[in-house]
Amino acid sequence: MADKILVVDDDPVLCELISAYLKNDGFDVVVASSGQQALHLLSTATYDLLLLDVVLPDTDGNQLAQQMRTLTNIPILFISTRDSEVDKAIGLGVGGDDYLTKPLSRIELVARIKAHLRRYRQIQTKPFDSVSTSVGPIRIDISQRRIWIHDKEVTLTTREFNLLRVFTQNPGQVLTKEQLFELVWGDEFFDDNTLMVAVRRLRSKIESNPTEPKLIETVWGVGYRLSLKKSC
Structure with a gap:
């Protein structure tokens, strides 16, 4: 069809x-x-x-x-x-x-x-090893495509969900901008600004203070990582 x-x-x-x-x-x-x-x-x-x-x-x-x-x-x-x-x-x-x-x-x-x-x-x-994952204050249900932060459910767009899913599948690991774009968007048309906007939007929904993010950390000159700090 x-x-x-x-x-x-x-x-x-x-x-x-x-x-x-x-x-x-x-x-x-x-x-x-x-x-x-x-x-x-x-x-x-x-x-x-x-x-x-x-x-x-x-x-x-x-x-x-x-x-x-x-x-x-x-x-x-x-x-x-x-x-x-x-x-x-x-x-x-x-x-x-x-x-x-x-x-x-x-x-x-x-x-x-x-x-x-x-x-x-x-x-x-895409198959997943598990349908539910918890990393720090984040709980993600893959099968239902739902997210909870500190036990409070948040609503994400498809792109934001997929971006956070990649982070939770690689906790603590520094993911380059190129890796993130390939995993979430595909690598045909890499756009740094597109990624920055998506990360900013995601932070606005999951961070207690998006201007000082504690969950999605910026690794300057490289990319981003999901923090494993207990204080998050």
Whole structure:
């Protein structure tokens, strides 16, 4: 069965072009021209990946992505004419998995979609040695994809959950930025800023004081590690 892509953009010419690109590579494509239509489609059918414009006629794409994250954990790829580092950081921070700037390259668009679908499936089907793990104040239930910090449950996005899962599987070990990106994102399109944003978002949810993190420690010039200190 072909992978089903939901394209959310109010530019009919661009949507027709993207549809042609993707259908030529065997994807099934559905188009929504507004945020409201996209939410309706997402709540009534199953999709494998979302292409989401940042500027829509009835809503802001970043806000829409946050709403979508309550409905699905599939990859969300932003497409936008906005190309500043701040815009990209915001998009990735609200739950986006990637950020592509217009005009879109057919080769890059298809390659990134395939990479994200491949990585998503690997994460969904990856076997685990155990379904439940406890490291310090962190308790993680793999089968139910739930997290508790000091016995208080916290809600994480798919990306944040997968990032914390990698840390709990390697407690106390220094993980390089490249290792983390390969384990959580795949190594096709390494982006240091993407990783920093993801770590910052994770810390905001699990640290008692995110500005002075005690759980996810920065190892300057190398990467990060999950602390084993009892005081955490």
